[in-house]
Every structure is written in structure tokens, then in C-alpha cells.
Amino acid sequence: MFFSVFERPYLWLLALIVPLHLLYLRNIRQDKHSILRNYPLVGYLRYFFESIRPELRQYFFESDLDGKPFSRRQRSIVYQRAKNVRETVPFGMQANSQEPGFEWIAHTMFPVHVQQKDLRVTVGSSRCRQPYSASIYNISAMSYGSLSKTAVTALSAGAKLGGFAHNTGEGGVSPFHIAGGGDLIWQVGTGYFGCRDKDGHFSENLFQQQVAHPNIKMVEIKLSQGAKPGHGGILPAAKNTPEIAAIRKVEPYTTVASPPAHSAFSDQFTLLLFIDKLRVLSEGKPIGIKLCIGNKQEFERLCQEMKHNQIFPDFITIDGAEGGTGAAPLEFTDSLGMPLYDSLAFVQNMLQKYGLRDEIKLIAAGKIITGVDIIKAISLGADICYSARGMMFALGCIQALQCDSGRCPVGIATQDQNLYKGLHVADKRVRVANFHGNTIKSTIEVMEACGFESLGQITPDKIFRRVEQGRNKSFQELYFPKKAAPSQISNNYVLN
Numbered sequence: 001m002f003f004s005v006f007e008r009p010y011l012w013l014l015a016l017i018v019p020l021h022l023l024y025l026r027n028i029r030q031d032k033h034s035i036l037r038n039y040p041l042v043g044y045l046r047y048f049f050e051s052i053r054p055e056l057r058q059y060f061f062e063s064d065l066d067g068k069p070f071s072r073r074q075r076s077i078v079y080q081r082a083k084n085v086r087e088t089v090p091f092g093m094q095a096n097s098q099e100p101g102f103e104w105i106a107h108t109m110f111p112v113h114v115q116q117k118d119l120r121v122t123v124g125s126s127r128c129r130q131p132y133s134a135s136i137y138n139i140s141a142m143s144y145g146s147l148s149k150t151a152v153t154a155l156s157a158g159a160k161l162g163g164f165a166h167n168t169g170e171g172g173v174s175p176f177h178i179a180g181g182g183d184l185i186w187q188v189g190t191g192y193f194g195c196r197d198k199d200g201h202f203s204e205n206l207f208q209q210q211v212a213h214p215n216i217k218m219v220e221i222k223l224s225q226g227a228k229p230g231h232g233g234i235l236p237a238a239k240n241t242p243e244i245a246a247i248r249k250v251e252p253y254t255t256v257a258s259p260p261a262h263s264a265f266s267d268q269f270t271l272l273l274f275i276d277k278l279r280v281l282s283e284g285k286p287i288g289i290k291l292c293i294g295n296k297q298e299f300e301r302l303c304q305e306m307k308h309n310q311i312f313p314d315f316i317t318i319d320g321a322e323g324g325t326g327a328a329p330l331e332f333t334d335s336l337g338m339p340l341y342d343s344l345a346f347v348q349n350m351l352q353k354y355g356l357r358d359e360i361k362l363i364a365a366g367k368i369i370t371g372v373d374i375i376k377a378i379s380l381g382a383d384i385c386y387s388a389r390g391m392m393f394a395l396g397c398i399q400a401l402q403c404d405s406g407r408c409p410v411g412i413a414t415q416d417q418n419l420y421k422g423l424h425v426a427d428k429r430v431r432v433a434n435f436h437g438n439t440i441k442s443t444i445e446v447m448e449a450c451g452f453e454s455l456g457q458i459t460p461d462k463i464f465r466r467v468e469q470g471r472n473k474s475f476q477e478l479y480f481p482k483k484a485a486p487s488q489i490s491n492n493y494v495l496n
């Protein structure tokens with residue numbers, strides 16, 4: 001027998017090919033790992049490189065604090081929370097606590113108990129007739145077209161499972177947003193997709209038909225986003241398939257532009273009239289705006305108009321310049337727009353200055369993926385937070401940075417059927433819900449350790465940043481320097 005194998009070398013080949021073939025068949029049929037479903041054999045290389053951590057990986061590959069825009073440590077916590085597995089870290093802090101930029105929260109000697117376990121906030125001004133009770137953590141805008149159908153369905157189904165909301169992105173409400181059954185925030189951008197007439201202008205009729213869908217709980221008018229403020233987008237004719245065209249209400253196989261500016265309004269006052277119009281057409285659903293702060297005077301002017309006319313959005317979403325996108329020009333991504341914390345504090349100050357704070361809820365987006373990120377945003381004025389890329393990690397995103405190539409290896413940011421079929425909706429929806437649930441749980445644990453019994457007790461005087469070696473400032477001093485909080489003096493004394 002031994003000799004006969006040598007005499008017939010093809011038997012060796014067979015001995016290699018048969019197990020590999022069986023492995024291939026097993027991997028394309030399993031649901032758990034998108035990478036192995038899409039790359040049944042080569043995909044193991046990733047696990048090989050993973051398995052040599054930390055002894056070798058830290059020399060040849062990224063360390064825990066490396067990786068951009070999200071470090072390995074940040075990505076790992078999302079994966080762990082999404083998979084509902086161990087979410088502790090060993091051996092202690094990895095950041096250098098002496099370096100400028102290091103931040104921490106002051107805890108209490110006497111931890112408290114937070115009664116409210118699901119942390120929800122009601123959105124709806126005095127002019128709104130269908131207020132929405134929102135989770136403080138929701139899925140930020142990402143369109144079908146930028147994400148795959150399996151990714152969108154898994155996000156929507158995860159939102160339903162976890163009781164939170166899913167923003168459609170400016171590409172309109174697709175059947176995949178509806179299929180998952182989650183609460184939707186319908187985003188209306190400059191292309192008015194799903195509510196546009198033949199010439200690309202806003203159509204009251206189509207808006208009214210769509211907004212009546214019971215899953216649509218709120219509407220967000222997109223003015224800009226942090227990764228490319230003031231930049232429009234193009235849907236190339238080739239990607240404008242009959243399916244996409246039907247969702248967006250455009251002609252199939254034509255090039256469709258999302259211009260930088262809206263055609264339904266042109267200044268602060270006409271924007272407010274448009275908000276009021278949408279509120280009436282939607283029979284009183286909450287209507288908000290999303291923007292990345294640029295010119296501060298323009299925003300102050302908007303507040304003056306709100307106060308003067310007593311018309312306001314029910315919510316304002318602030319996207320930090322550090323926000324993500326599928327594709328954007330480098331100049332816009334790297335150099336335009338105000339970062340999240342500065343914007344939140346500015347908007348909070350403006351709304352308070354003009355007496356609008358009780359009417360309008362603030363939603364924050366920009367790299368918010370942990371309980372501490374949520375608490376920091378709330379301390380600066382946010383009522384609610386969004387996550388886009390955190391939710392992508394929960395779906396299995398490995399930060400391959402291929403969103404603009406159409407070749408996303410885990411089937412999230414792609415329209416290639418061979419790739420997106422690897423994303424198993426039933427499994428990933430549970431991960432999205434787990435990530436949300438465990439992040440809320442961690443937010444509550446941190447609140448309890450810091451003595452915040454409710455969201456309203458989270459204040460900026462309890463959060464600190466080292467601004468230079470040996471010198472610290474509280475968020476209160478950094479972002480609200482003119483208003484001293486009651487406990488600011490004692491905290492500075494202890495911690496400076």
C-alpha cells in the first residue's frame with residue numbers, strides 16, 4: 001500500500017484536496033463567520049494572524065491602541081459585546097495617563113443605583129403630536145446602496161430585537177429597512193429619495209404616502225454630515241438598478257445627483273417652514289435636522305429665527321467632523337467641520353441662550369461606541385446618541401477600509417451578491433441587539449460608579465482631561481468656561 005501511494009502520486013494530491021474541499025463546503029454553509037463564508041480557505045489566514053497575538057502581532061501588526069479610525073481595543077469591545085462573550089480586559093490600563101489628551105471620569109465613594117434600566121428619552125416638542133420614546137443609543141444614518149441588503153436587514157432586525165431605532169440614511173426607505181421590523185428614522189437628504197418628483201424636487205404627495213408607514217417614528221432632514229459637510233453625492237447610472245430606482249423614485253440607469261444644497265429651502269427661516277410642513281404632512285411625527293457645525297453665526301441665526309417664529313425642530317443631530325462615511329474626498333474628511341465635543345457644547349449653549357432647550361432634543365454622532373463615550377456626550381448636552389461604525393463592527397466589520405471599493409470582505413458595504421450573501425441576517429441581528437444592550441448596561445454601570453442616578457445628573461464638571469503634563473481641566477472648564485458648575489471648585493482643588 002505504502003509503495004503504491006508513492007507509485008501513484010495523484011493519491012497524495014487527492015489526500016490534500018479532499019479535506020480542503022470538505023473544509024470549503026463546511027465553511028460556505030456555516031452562518032457564524034462572514035469572512036470564512038466569503039473566503040472559505042484563504043479566510044483562515046486572518047485567524048492565523050489573529051492567533052499569533054499578542055506575542056508576535058504587536059511587533060508585526062497593530063497593538064491594542066493602534067488602528068485608525070478605531071483602535072483594536074475599541075473594535076474588540078464591540079465584538080465582545082456583540083457576541084455576548086467576556087468583556088473584561090486583563091492587567092490594567094494601556095493608555096499613558098500622563099499624556100495630554102488622557103480623559104477620566106470622577107467616580108464616587110458611595111456608588112448609587114440607577115432605577116431606569118432601559119434609558120429612554122422622549123423626543124417631541126410642544127408642536128409634535130406623535131412623540132417617540134427613543135433609546136439613548138441608536139443606529140446612525142447609513143443608506144441601502146452604501147450598505148448591502150443583508151446588512152440593512154440585520155440592522156433593522158437588531159433594532160427590533162433590542163427596542164431601539166434605525167436611521168435609513170439619505171437613500172430612502174428600502175424593503176430591507178422594513179423587512180427587519182425595527183423603528184425607523186427616515187432621513188431626507190438633498191436628493192429627496194423616496195419623496196421626489198420627476199425633476200428631483202420635494203414631493204409632498206410622495207412624502208405623505210411614505211411617512212405614514214407605522215415603522216417610521218421620526219424624520220431627519222439632512223443638512224450635512226461630519227465626514228463631508230457641504231458635499232453632495234452621485235449615484236452612477238450603472239449602480240442605479242431598477243430595484244434602487246424604485247426605492248429612490250428615480251429613472252433606472254440614469255445618473256442621479258444629491259446636490260450639496262436643498263432645493264426645498266434656502267435659509268434659516270425657510271428651513272423652519274419646511275420643518276413645520278413635514279410635521280403637518282406626517283401628522284405630527286417628530287421632525288429633526290442633522291448637521292455638522294461649520295459657521296457658528298449661521299447656527300445662532302437659526303436659533304434666533306426659532307425663537308422669533310416659535311417654530312423649532314423636535315431634535316437636532318450633531319455629527320462631529322470625525323464622523324464616518326462610505327466615500328468622501330480627502331479634503332472634506334480631513335479638514336472641514338467642527339469636532340463633536342466642541343459642536344455639542346456650542347449647540348447646548350446656543351439652545352440655552354435662546355430658551356429653546358426644553359423643546360429640542362440633541363442627538364450626538366461621532367465615534368460613540370462605549371458607555372463612557374455616551375456619558376461624555378451627555379455631559380456636553382446630548383440627550384441621545386447614534387452609532388454608525390460601532391453598529392458596523394457589531395455586524396462583523398473588520399475595518400478593512402474598503403467601503404468605497406465595493407469589495408467589503410465581510411459583505412457589509414458592498415452590493416456584490418457573492419460578498420453580501422456571507423452576512424447571515426439571523427445571526428448578525430442578534431449581535432446588533434447584544435451590542436446595543438451591553439452598551440446600555442455598561443453606561444448604567446459607569447453612571448452608578450460615578451453617582452449619577454439619572455441621565456440628568458451627568459454633568460461636565462465630573463469629567464477631566466489632561467491638557468498638558470501636570471495640568472488638567474474639567475469638561476466644564478474646557479467647554480463651558482463662563483458657567484461655573486456648583487461642584488467645579490472642589491473638583492479642581494482635588495484634581496489639579
Ligand SMILES: Cc1cc2nc3c(=O)[nH]c(=O)nc-3n(C[C@H](O)[C@H](O)[C@H](O)COP(=O)(O)O)c2cc1C
Pocket residue numbers: 140141142143146147168169170171187222224225226290319320322323324325326365366367368386387388389390403413
Ligand atoms: C457607510 C456609511 C454610510 C453613511 N451614510 C450616511 C447617510 O446616508 N447620511 C448621513 O447623514 N450620514 C451617513 N453616514 C454618517 C453616519 O450616519 C454618522 O453620522 C457618522 O459616521 C458618525 O458616527 P460613527 O462615528 O458612529 O460612525 C454614513 C456613515 C457610514 C460609515
